Amino acid sequence: xxxxxxxxxxxxxxxxxxxxxxxxxxxxxxxxxxxxxxxxxxxxxxxxxxxxxxxxxxxxxxxxxxxxxxxxxxxxxxxxxxxxxxxxxxxxxxxxxxxxxxxxxxxxxxxxxxxxxxxxxxxxxxxxxxxxxxxxxxxxxxxxxxxxxxxxxxxxxxxxxxxxxxxxxxxxxxxxxxxxxxxxxxxxxxxxxxxxxxxxxxxxxxxxxxxxxxxxxxxxxxxxxxxxxxxxxxxxxxxxxxxxxxxxxxxxxxxxxxxxxxxxxxxxxxxxxxxxxxxxxxxxxxxxxxxxxxxxxxxxxxxxxxxxxxxxxxxxxxxxxxxxxxxxxxxxxxxxxxxxxxxxxxxxxxxxxxxxxxxxxxxxxxxxxxxxxxxxxxxxxxxxxxxxx
Numbered sequence: 297x298x299x300x301x302x303x304x305x306x307x308x309x310x311x312x313x314x315x316x317x318x319x320x321x322x323x324x325x326x327x328x329x330x331x332x333x334x335x336x337x338x339x340x341x342x343x344x345x346x347x348x349x350x351x352x353x354x355x356x357x358x359x360x361x362x363x364x365x366x367x368x369x370x371x372x373x374x375x376x377x378x379x380x381x382x383x384x385x386x387x388x389x390x391x392x393x394x395x396x397x398x399x400x401x402x403x404x405x406x407x408x409x410x411x412x413x414x415x416x417x418x419x420x421x422x423x424x425x426x427x428x429x430x431x432x433x434x435x436x437x438x439x440x441x442x443x444x445x446x447x448x449x450x451x452x453x454x455x456x457x458x459x460x461x462x463x464x465x466x467x468x469x470x471x472x473x474x475x476x477x478x479x480x481x482x483x484x485x486x487x488x489x490x491x492x493x494x495x496x497x498x499x500x501x502x503x504x505x506x507x508x509x510x511x512x513x514x515x516x517x518x519x520x521x522x523x524x525x526x527x528x529x530x531x532x533x534x535x536x537x538x539x540x541x542x543x544x545x546x547x548x549x550x551x552x553x554x555x556x557x558x559x560x561x562x563x564x565x566x567x568x569x570x571x572x573x574x575x576x577x578x579x580x581x582x583x584x585x586x587x588x589x590x591x592x593x594x595x596x597x598x599x600x601x602x603x604x605x606x607x608x609x610x611x612x613x614x615x616x617x618x619x620x621x622x623x624x625x626x627x628x629x630x631x632x633x634x635x636x637x638x639x640x641x642x643x644x645x646x647x648x649x650x651x652x653x654x655x656x657x658x659x660x661x662x663x664x665x666x667x668x669x670x671x672x673x674x675x676x677x678x679x680x681x682x683x684x685x
Contacts, residue, residue: 311666315659322656325649329403337649343635344644346404351630352654353400356623357393358432358482359506362514363521364390364439365475368468370547379547381540384446384674385525386518391439392661394432400657424484431478438471449681450672457681480507486629494633496575496584499566502629505559512555513622515548519615529669534676542608549611550603552618556596563588580636587628591621 329337340347367386371379402408414429441460448457483506486493499505522541526533533541567573575581595618602610635643646654669675 315663318652318656318659319663321652322660325653325656326403328649329653334404334406337647337653339644339647339650341644343638343642346630346634347644348631348646348650348654349400349404351627352623353404353657354397355482355626355630357397357400358479359510359513359622359626360517360619361390361393361397362475362479362510363518364393364442364514365472366511366514367518368442369472372465372468373472376547378540378543381537382518382522382544384443385521385669386514387439387442388446388665388668388674389517389521391436391443392665394436394439396657396661397432398436399660400654403653424481424487428478428481428485431474431481435471435474435478438467438474442467442471445681446668446672446674449678454680475510476507479510480504482506483629489634492635492637493629494575494580494636495570495572496567496580497629497633499570501562501566505563505566508555508559508562509622509625512552512559512618515552515555516615516618516622519545519548519612520619523612523615525669525675529666529675532670532675536677537675545608545611545615546603546606549599549614552615553596553599553603556592556599556618560588560592560596563592580633583628583632587621587624591617591624595621 325337334340338347338349363382363386367379367382370376371383398411401411405411414426415433442464444460445457445464448454448460480503484503486498486502487500490498522544526538526541567576576585595614598614598617599611601607602614631644673681
């Protein structure tokens with residue numbers, strides 16, 4: 297375990313000052329949102345009922361939080377124990393990601409006090425949205441339980457820590473099942489809008505696209521996250537975790553390369569099945585090729601080069617590149633290529649309050665992650681539970 301370091305003598309660090317300003321702005325915008333309603337702070341309308349709070353905060357947030365179920369499956373289901381050091385950071389990131397997704401939904405829903413209705417009072421159990429809502433609700437609960445051992449170790453609640461350890465494998469399996477369901481269902485939601493979503497992004501296989509892309513998104517996020525943690529919270533990482541993180545980068549980088557190549561192939565097959573080749577010669581086709589080649593094909597090749605040369609820095613940079621590609625894909629599906637036939641002046645573009653609210657939510661996640669990671673045994677092994685890290 298790393299030696300505890302003295303607390304900062306001042307709270308006026310650049311991170312704290314900038315975060316404090318953003319959070320203050322976010323609180324003000326939150327008051328305006330609930331005082332004036334959606335129309336007072338957003339550019340949403342009847343043609344564009346879903347904006348950046350769904351396209352980025354939910355779609356991207358859920359995809360990038362996939363590192364939790366991917367890492368747990370790798371370590372506990374496939375038995376690759378060398379990835380164990382990545383489990384707790386991935387679980388923490390997933391837990392915060394899903395919690396902030398639910399938090400962000402309160403901004404987007406017109407009557408946020410009815411957010412629990414789909415879970416407890418919904419009669420439309422055949423709806424894809426119901427399935428997504430139920431799975432996210434249950435998976436967030438599972439993530440809380442999966443994260444709880446770190447909190448119990450920090451609080452020295454040994455009895456609670458022992459009990460939760462007995463059911464950890466059940467939680468892992470249940471969490472993987474739930475993730476498989478809702479990661480794909482987020483794509484299936486768009487099956488009801490064939491006339492609104494551009495044909496290059498619309499497909500009967502869009503649920504499969506979302507699921508496969510969530511896997512390499514989760515792997516890339518785990519690699520990218522550790523590169524940031526190693527830079528800004530290096531004093532909290534013990535030597536064993538620091539060394540094992542290189543194995544994680546090499547293993548996940550190799551797997552992501554294969555998955556991205558396969559994803560690119562099934563995208564081509566999807567275009568062939570739907571006979572959408574004619575769209576590739578348009579401006580939308582050029583933008584689609586930018587996404588597929590620039591943010592899927594090329595990163596897959598660079599990942600492979602990085603793994604072959606055992607270049608950890610190159611793999612980490614490629615992970616950041618891939619994360620941007622996932623964000624681009626989810627925004628293309630939910631916002632950019634949505635309502636593509638409308639005139640430009642009727643297309644949606646987020647307002648400044650919408651953008652700043654999203655920045656506020658991201659900042660809140662970073663502050664909470666830093667608070668937990670600097671206090672709880674997330675990046676190092678607790679001396680009383682060395683085999684559980």
